[in-house]
Amino acid sequence: MSQPEKVTSRSARSLNIELLRILAMLLVVYCHMIIHVDFTNGISRIVLPMYPGWKSAISxxxxxxxxxxxxxxxxxxxxxxxxxxxxxxxxxSTWFQMFLYAxxxxxIAFVAKQFLTLPFGTNELLSGSQSLDTVxxxxxxxxYNSYWFIDAYILMLFLSPFINATYAHMSQKQVLALIALLMFIGTWPLFFSRVNYWNNVVYAVLGYxxxxxxxxxxDxxxxxxxxxxAICTILCTALMLGFNHFVLSGSRWAQRLTWTGQIHQGLQILPICIAFCFFVATCRLPQLRLPHVWSTFLLQVSAGTFGVYLLHENTFGFRFVWGAVAAYLPNISSKxxxxxxxxxxxxxxxxxxxIxxxxxxxxxxxxxxxxxxxxTKGTK
Known part of the structure; x- marks a missing residue:
């Protein structure tokens, strides 16, 4: 078998997962776009405002x-x-990529400051005492937890051998019990926010x-x-939408339960359930097989997804990216x-x-x- 055939054969087994990885980052991009771009007024913003009604609930x-x-x-x-x-x-490798992008x-922000009018809030980050914190x-x-997702991902990698040992020495029922316990912790913020043991590391470990x-x-x-x-995905989405509509309504119960503070994350376990459904469905699809050129291209696009996150979720990056997007939006006249x-x-x-x-x-x-x-190898 020739080398290109070997590469194609090896990569074909995981092309479905690589497509899923691209879809995952697309969902993240759309999430941040909805937060930071006001399509109605053609401007960028820091947070997504909370308004009552179904339109805001959908957002x-x-x-x-x-x-x-x-x-x-x-x-x-x-x-x-x-x-x-x-x-x-x-x-x-994960840390170094994060460090280099940051x-x-x-x-780029310091250089741009000398020649351009910077997007909202950027000048303050590069001026006075704030500049030291920015550096x-x-x-x-x-x-500094500059990228919460990458930080949680790295800590998850540190914990991975212990999780792997759990799978090697525990029964299927015990593993399911562990997952169920972690899922329950994900519901904790809903109980009046008196205590909250859910955090980014627990989130990453549960996903892993x-x-x-x-x-x-x-099997x-x-x-x-x-x-x-499919039913689970639809039901979870409907529950997310209903939860958002209820919280945004300003109901006395929503305020008493302190759910207004959970509107950004929502019901944490529901997106996890949807992700599980997507993942299992992807694994069941016939394995995608493409010519070597296209499979290589797909793998390169997939490999760039971490970089996409590091660019548009950077404290400067999101201001430049979404500011530029808002500036070039066309006029919108209908739904x-x-x-x-x-x-x-x-x-x-x-x-x-x-790219x-x-x-x-x-x-x-x-x-x-x-x-x-x-x-490093040479010094050993």
Missing amino acids: FTIVQYGQVGVSIFFMISGYFLVKKHFSWRRIF VLCLV LWSLCPFL AIGAYIQTYR SLRAISNSAL SDFILTCLVTGLLTFIVLD IAMLIDRLLTHPLRKFIINK
């Missing part, structure tokens, strides 16, 4: 679908890593555990029909125009960011990471 449901994308990323890691050995290089965005935020992204379960006990999941997966504009804008934003991320990784991230790793 927050789209935002919460971003958590579906995040959950998929955690599950993909558990799916592929549950039977692999711990790797310091994997952790370093520093690069900082440098530290960029130079120490892990310690579910992905590992799908890999380890895939037992055949009992779940495709219809059940159909609004929906079409949202769909096309999110897709184009993802494509542009992914930029692929260039940064090819020209900077990968060569520098390889150089550091080789130098």
Whole structure:
């Protein structure tokens, strides 16, 4: 078998998952786009305002679908890593990519400040005493929790060998009990917010555990029909929408239960359930097989998804990206125009960011990471 055939054969087994990875990042991009772009007035913003009614409830449901994308990323890691050995290089690679993107965005912002009018709030980040915090935020992204998702992802990688040992030594029922316990912790913020043991690390570990379960006990999941997966997805989406409408209504009970503070995250376990349904459905699809050129291209696009996140969720990046998007929005005269504009804008934003991320990784991230790793090996 020739080398191209080997690559195609090897990558074909995971192309479905790579497509799912791209879909996951698209959901994250649409989530942040809805938050930061006011399509009605053609301006960018920091937060999504809360208004009563179904329109606002739908907007927050789209935002919460971003958590579906995040959950998929955690599950993909558990799916592929549950039977692999711990790797310091994997952790370093993830941290180094985050560090490099944070520093690069900082440098670009400082340079742009000399020649351009910066987007909202950017000047304040680069001026006075705030500039020191901004530099530290960029130079120490892990310690400053500059990217909550990447921080949780790295901590999940640290914990992965212990989770893998759990799967190696516990029965299926015990693993299910662990997942159920973590899912219950996800409901804790709904109980008057008196205590909250749910955090980003628990979230990442739960996603990893579910992905590992799908890999380890895939045969037992055949009992779940495709219809059940579809019904679960629809039901969870309906519950998310209903929850958002109730919270945004300003109801006395919504305020008493302190659910207004949960509107951004929503009911945490529902996006996780939807992500599970997406993942299982993807694994059941016939394995996608493409010519070598197209499979390689798809894998490169998929590999750029982390970079897409690091660019548009950077404290400078989101201001530049969504400010530019808002500046070039067309006039919207109808609901159909609004929906079409949202769909096309999110897709184009993802494509542009992914191209930029692929260039940064090819020209900077990968060569520098390889150089550091080789130098480290040479000193041993």
